Amino acid sequence: MTSTALPLHRNAPARRHWWWHYEVPTLLLAALLYAAWGALVWWHALLPGWALFVVGGFLAQLHFSLQHESIHAMRHLPKWLRHAVVWPPLNLWLPYPFYNRGHSSHHVNFHLTHPERDNESAYHSAPAWQSYGPVWRWIYMANQTIAFRVVLGPFLRLWKLVRFEAGRVLAGDFSRLLTWFWHALSVAPVLYYVVEVCGMGFGEYLLYFVYPGMMLGSLRTFTEHRWADTPHERVAIVESNLVFGLLYLFNNLHHVHHRAPTMPWYEIPVYFRRHRAAVLEANGNFYYRGYGEIVRRHLFKPVFTPVHPNW
DSSP, rough: SSSSSOOOOOOOOHHHHHHHHHTTHHHHHHHHHHHHHHHHTTTTSSSHHHHHHHHHHHHHHHOOOOHHHHHSSSSTSSSSHHHHHHHHTOOOSSSSSHHHHHHHHHHHHGGGOOOOTTTTTOOOOOOHHHOOHHHHHHHHHHTTTTTHHTHHHHHHHHHHHHHHHHHHHHTOOOOOHHHHHHHHHHHHHHHHHIIIIOOOOOOHHIIIIHHHHHHHHHHHHHSSSSOSSGGGGGGGGOOOHHHHHTTTTTTTTTHHHHHSSSTTTTTTHHHHHHHHHHHHHHHOOESSOHHHHHHHHHHOOOOSSSSSSOO
């Protein structure tokens, strides 16, 4: 832990108001998201493909951001309700319980970037790297560039998921199949609405919602973490505009989130503005002015070598 102390107090009178106590802004945002998604799919035929790609991807990633919010915040709501609000699998591919459990382990700050203990690390251990063939070494190195991570990274992520799940089954571990069963049952009504009710092809939904949503998620996570001696210097701040802030529910101010994981999304930018200097001092000025800067610097240049320098 860094020695820099950051004040993490909240506005106590405001927090006592029921509107904030039950995090009604998050519930309203979820209602607006589902309404917008339903309307976009319903009227999809009236929009050009580029508009569907942009807006559909935005809504898909925003839903993923809400799932992330439900893991950490909304603590005054019953657990079943907190999960139910974000359960509908609009993104299709990742069961929410797996994301919930896996991401929770990511918040052991001491293990951040560990290639085996941090399941969101982009690093590989030196022995693992030596065991890869030249093609996989090239792929993992290319995955440290924006061009590869955003365009082809979603396919690499799906491949890793399929390989992991298939490996568990082939090893005789069937403990995760029940979760996949419930996930399939949850996907069914989503696809029924998309395909049967609204007449959108399954491939179209993948192209205009799932894929661009994964692309936007890959952009956010591209350089959230890097190795440093102290845990909180491993967590970035990307000071972006309101559009990307809302898209990621201000998780782009990632260091603040790791310092106070249960802080609701709408309090994060307020906190950052009030304590900007202390936040940047605490994370070793691991800072970007926006995603445009990240793209300019790392479109084709790796952000770091993927072999972990310490672990």
